[in-house]
Amino acid sequence: MKTLIFIITLCISGFVIAAQKPACLECHQPADVLPKDHKKVKFQPVTCPACHKGVDIGKTDPFAAGIHLKHSDGVECSVCHEMKGSAPFTVKGGKKGKVTEETDLIKDTMVSWQTSALLDNKHANAQVFCNGCHGRELPVFAAEVSNDVCLVCHGPLEDLQKKTEPMEFKDRNPHKSHLGDVACSMCHHMHTEQTAYCVSCHQKFEMTMPK
Amino acid sequence: MKSKNESGLSRRRFLQTGMTVAAVTASGMAMNLLSPSEAEAMAPKKIPAKWDKTHDVIVIGSGFAGLAAAAEAAAGGLDVVILEKMPLYGGNSIINGGEYNSWTDLIHLRETLKLGDDSAALHKADTLKGGDFYGNPELVQILTDNSSDALNWMVTEGGLKLRPILNRTGGHSAYRTHTCVEGVGRGYTEALKRIAEKRGAKIMLNMPVSWIWREEGDNKPVLGVEVDVKGRKRNLKARKAVIMASGGFSRDIKMRMSFNPAIVPEFNCTNQPGATGEMLRYAQAIGADSLQLCFIQLYPYAEPETGTLDSPAVYPFRGPGYGLIYVDKKGKRFVNDLERRDVVSHAEINTGMKPTYSIFCQSMIPLMGTQDEVDKGIAKGRFFKADSIAELAQKLGLPADTLVATVNQHNQYLKDGKDPDFGKPITARMIPIDKGPFYGIAQWPAVHHTMGGLRINDTAQVIDIWGSVIPNLFACGEVTGGIHGDNRLGGNAIADCVVFGRIAGRSAVK
Numbered sequence: 001m002k003t004l005i006f007i008i009t010l011c012i013s014g015f016v017i018a019a020q021k022p023a024c025l026e027c028h029q030p031a032d033v034l035p036k037d038h039k040k041v042k043f044q045p046v047t048c049p050a051c052h053k054g055v056d057i058g059k060t061d062p063f064a065a066g067i068h069l070k071h072s073d074g075v076e077c078s079v080c081h082e083m084k085g086s087a088p089f090t091v092k093g094g095k096k097g098k099v100t101e102e103t104d105l106i107k108d109t110m111v112s113w114q115t116s117a118l119l120d121n122k123h124a125n126a127q128v129f130c131n132g133c134h135g136r137e138l139p140v141f142a143a144e145v146s147n148d149v150c151l152v153c154h155g156p157l158e159d160l161q162k163k164t165e166p167m168e169f170k171d172r173n174p175h176k177s178h179l180g181d182v183a184c185s186m187c188h189h190m191h192t193e194q195t196a197y198c199v200s201c202h203q204k205f206e207m208t209m210p211k
Numbered sequence: 212m213k214s215k216n217e218s219g220l221s222r223r224r225f226l227q228t229g230m231t232v233a234a235v236t237a238s239g240m241a242m243n244l245l246s247p248s249e250a251e252a253m254a255p256k257k258i259p260a261k262w263d264k265t266h267d268v269i270v271i272g273s274g275f276a277g278l279a280a281a282a283e284a285a286a287g288g289l290d291v292v293i294l295e296k297m298p299l300y301g302g303n304s305i306i307n308g309g310e311y312n313s314w315t316d317l318i319h320l321r322e323t324l325k326l327g328d329d330s331a332a333l334h335k336a337d338t339l340k341g342g343d344f345y346g347n348p349e350l351v352q353i354l355t356d357n358s359s360d361a362l363n364w365m366v367t368e369g370g371l372k373l374r375p376i377l378n379r380t381g382g383h384s385a386y387r388t389h390t391c392v393e394g395v396g397r398g399y400t401e402a403l404k405r406i407a408e409k410r411g412a413k414i415m416l417n418m419p420v421s422w423i424w425r426e427e428g429d430n431k432p433v434l435g436v437e438v439d440v441k442g443r444k445r446n447l448k449a450r451k452a453v454i455m456a457s458g459g460f461s462r463d464i465k466m467r468m469s470f471n472p473a474i475v476p477e478f479n480c481t482n483q484p485g486a487t488g489e490m491l492r493y494a495q496a497i498g499a500d501s502l503q504l505c506f507i508q509l510y511p512y513a514e515p516e517t518g519t520l521d522s523p524a525v526y527p528f529r530g531p532g533y534g535l536i537y538v539d540k541k542g543k544r545f546v547n548d549l550e551r552r553d554v555v556s557h558a559e560i561n562t563g564m565k566p567t568y569s570i571f572c573q574s575m576i577p578l579m580g581t582q583d584e585v586d587k588g589i590a591k592g593r594f595f596k597a598d599s600i601a602e603l604a605q606k607l608g609l610p611a612d613t614l615v616a617t618v619n620q621h622n623q624y625l626k627d628g629k630d631p632d633f634g635k636p637i638t639a640r641m642i643p644i645d646k647g648p649f650y651g652i653a654q655w656p657a658v659h660h661t662m663g664g665l666r667i668n669d670t671a672q673v674i675d676i677w678g679s680v681i682p683n684l685f686a687c688g689e690v691t692g693g694i695h696g697d698n699r700l701g702g703n704a705i706a707d708c709v710v711f712g713r714i715a716g717r718s719a720v721k
Contacts, residue, residue, distance in 0.1 A: 105443065142417055142440045169591050179305055180397055183416070186298040197298065200484040201306070203517055 026079060076129040077110075112191050120190045128153075133190070150184045172205060174198055258424055262435060262448035266292045268719050269436055269449040270412075270456055271420050271490060274302030275396070275708035276688025276715070277456030278403035278412075279361070283716025285410035289451060293412060294438060296419035297485040300404065302458050303689070304708065306483055307396025308525045310380065311389040312702035314355070317363040320377045326386035326640065331355045333385055338703060341382040341551050342662070342696015345503060349669055350694045353714070358706035361713060362389065369402030378579055379532030379638070380701045382551035386532060386640070388702040394522050394584055399705055420490065423453060425497040425681070432682035433497070452683050452719035455673070456712060459661035459689035460488025461507070467658065470504040479518020479657035481510050491690060494665055498675040499684070503663035506697045509556035510659035514593070515566035518657030523588035527569035527654050528701050529579040534641035535571040536621050537654075540564040542604060542613035544621065547633035553698040556656035566655040568607055570600075570618065572644045585650065595651045603649045618644045662699050664692035671715035685718055687711035 113120040113130075123132065133145045151157060161175040171178075174187065174196070186197050187209065196207040267289035270281045277293055285291045299305070314329040315321065321329060334355040339346050365371035372392040379386040391398030404414070421439035424446070426432055435448040460466045461482040467474045480486075495501060512527035513520050527535065531548040537555070539545045539562040546558035559567045576585055588594040597603035600618050604611040622643035624630045630637060665686045666674040673684040688708040695703060 142415065144416060171587065171591060178395065178397070179299060179301070180401065182299055201517075201519060 027075075076131060078129060081110075109191050116191075118191060119188060119194065123190065144183060145185055145190075147181070147184050150188075154184075172198075172202075174207065256422065258426065258434065259437075259446040261446075263445040265435075265448040265450060266290050267449070267451045268292070268454060268716075269294060269447055269452070270454045271436070272302055272456035272458055272688070272690070273300040273400075273404075273414050274304035274456060274458055274688060275307075275399060275403060275705055276458075276690075276712035277302070277454070278304075278400060278407045279709045279712025280454045280456055280685070280687055280716035280719070281412035282403060282407040282410055283713045284452070284454070284719045285407060285412040285716075287717070287720030289720060291407075291412040292447075293407070293414045294418040294420055294436070294447075295414060295416050297483070298417055300414050300416065301397065301400045303483050303486050304396045304705070305400045306481075306520065307399075307705065308520055308528065308701075309391050309393060309395040309398055309705075310378075310525065310528065310702035311358070311362055311391070311399070311705045312383070312387050312700070313358045313362045313389060313706065314385070314387050315359045316373070316389065317366060318373070320373070320375065320389070321386055324375075324377055324386075326377055326379075327638075329385035329387050331359075334358070334383075334387060337383050337385075338700055339696070341700040342698050345506070345693075345696030347693045350667075350711075353669060354694060354703070354707050354710050357710040357713075361706065361709040364713075365399060365402040365406070365709065369404075369406045371398060371402035374581070376578060376580070378529040379549070379640075380528055381531065381549055381555060382698075382700045383702075384636075388529065390525075390529070390580075394525065394580070396705065399709070403709070420457075420493070423490075423493045423497050423684070425684075430679055430682065433684040449683065452685055454671075454715045454719060455490055455494060455665065455684070455686040455690050456688045456708075456715070457490035457690045458486050458488075459664070460486060460491065461658045461661055462486040463488050467507055467661065470663070471507050474507050474509075474658055478509070479513060479516075479655075481513050481518055481520035481657045481659045488661070491664060494673065494684070494686070494690075497681070497684075498677075499673050499681060499686075500666040500676045500678075501664060502666050502692045503697070504661070504692065506662035506692075506695075507658060508552055508660040508662060508699055509656035511552055511555040511559055511656050512569070512654040513657035513659075515653050515655035518655075520657070520659070521588075521593065522584050523593040523652055524654070526571070526580055526585075526588075526594075526652060530569060530571050530575060531635075532638070532640060533571075533575045533578045534625065534644065535569055535575060535579070536618070536644070537567055537569055538609070538614065538617055539567050540609065542609040542611075543617055544632060547630065547635040549635050551698050552659075552701055559654075559656055566653040568609070569652050569654060570603070570614070570644060571650050572642065572646060573648050573650075574642055574646060576650075578642075588652070593652060596648050597651075598647045598649070600644070600649055603651050607651045607653070660695075660699055660704060661689060662692065662695045662697065664690045666693060667691050667711070669714075670718045671711050672718065685715040687715040 109120070112118060113124050115121065133149055134143065135149070154160065157175065161173060164173055164175050166172050188194055194209040196209055199205055199207050268284040268291045270277045270284070270291060270293040273293045273295040281291045281293050295302070312334060314331050314334045321327070335351050338351050338355060339348060366373065374390045374392055376390055377386045378388040378390070380388045418438050418440060420436045421444065422437035424434040424436060426434055433449070433453045435446060436453060438445050438447060459482070461480050462484055464476045466488050491501060510520060512524050514524055527537070535548065536544055537546060537548050545562050545567070546555055576582055585594055589596055595603060595606040597606055600615045601611040604614040622645055625637055625641050625643050628637045667686050668674060668680065671685045671687050672680045673686045675681050688711065689704070691711065694707055
């Protein structure tokens, strides 16, 4: 059953597989991918969509598909998806997939991750890929990354608080805010410029974000 | 951040001009007529053919009112989502001064502290008078009748902790102003958030609403909202209700000046940056009525340089009932210290000298606050402390002789039980400033609260410009108008938000 879902979702994902080695074969053997009761096919890149037609990616949420859920725990996006070059986010060995608003966003984000001067690129350089922060959360519209995820590498919080405690006014500590538990991402944006939120009210505070 | 503000401005600008068209065509085609994003084309904004997500109740804003509304709607078994445009929950409430008026409470503080009599009727009378009778008496009565119950609810259900103090504050004729342990509004927002989340309501951050969908035609219901997340729009359907709890517009200089040109840009503001009022415009665009938008409150005791309302800035508000006095730069009193906020603010401005100061003494501190808070305030340069009035004057940069004379004179007035200079009602609880250490703090008015807003009825339903209820649309908190009149009494905002938030939430269930 597992493998059945795998292959079907691979095909409904709408990417027409070109005459290159399909991404799934990087890890799987054809015999391993195909369910036992599947009719015999000569496993070519174009085999799946030739039969499994008619699913329009624009009408389905690609991230609800089993393939992402099955892989998001251990397999990094870049194993299946092309993340570099002129056509980021296509499936390796495939043609360009249908572009939806969601895939477009992810594509932009991936370009940013690779090339920007933002924090996402810093994470890229440290070999932190999408699911390093997002896990399975990426598909959710306007998903937020919880502080626990950040603190796995950047914690514990007490250390951060110590690090940013001002010499003079100790209560002006961004990591010990009077606002209570605030999201790291309130200031530390990954895919856009960081902003010191405190300054939006405390206009005279001299606060700069680390580069 | 910057670009978000800019696009917000252009949208509002369009809405201002677009309103005339909406009003003219109000019969039949009026709802959802104009699309801000298609301003030039003046294209009708079409109701979405399909919805990205559906909830029973959509609450806009996560401050006191929104959280209270969400909690009550969720208690009715509904699927409730709170949309918060900022990256932080709590809106302006989380940085509010934390003062709550209630004539009684479950621990009977007033009786325990022997602070005299009070009643809901007296609270109502003070509130109406303090707003020069512009407030709707029916709504004010709902506020004052239910504020105790709402306070007790936050204590018992939400774990709110109150300080064992009670203050008589400007414009009130009784000691009824409660303070939470945190000394700021966050104490209440956390209690409310706990109740709301325990009951299943979900908060979504960074979700600015960019339109309210209302079916076209007379008396047609509100259907849902459009959200705009970094330029990507989604439509959310509300099966039962959209509850507007989006706060005021103190941080939108252009909007506040369009209603009250005297609130000039030079004024500081105590509010968080999200208090920009665009939701009010979206509601107007689908026919909602609004009232008294020109009534905008100045908080008299903000930090003079930046307008921040920090913990120290609440002391001048809490203190007059225990004998704290206000002086100008000459070291002289200039107003009845127990006056309402509008009167004190204007008296400060009329001194012609910025800033003014509050003067108090050691024995008042445990009655109106905590020593810890004052010590922290001293450490960050907000409070000044001295062993004599003359020394305090020197630290504050005031003429020592005058300040000493002013304090002595006021001490005498307390003995006499009469304030011939400004007619302050002297009470037995007021303490003469004659034993040190003595304290002082600078203060100055900053834009704080917008009393006007959407017209609602007693069940928090939004009323349209023709006087009819807009089906499925509710509003509560600072986004509404007509409760506080031309001047909100300090400590009435949280009570207003929680009381009417709960009413809106319960109405949505019906």
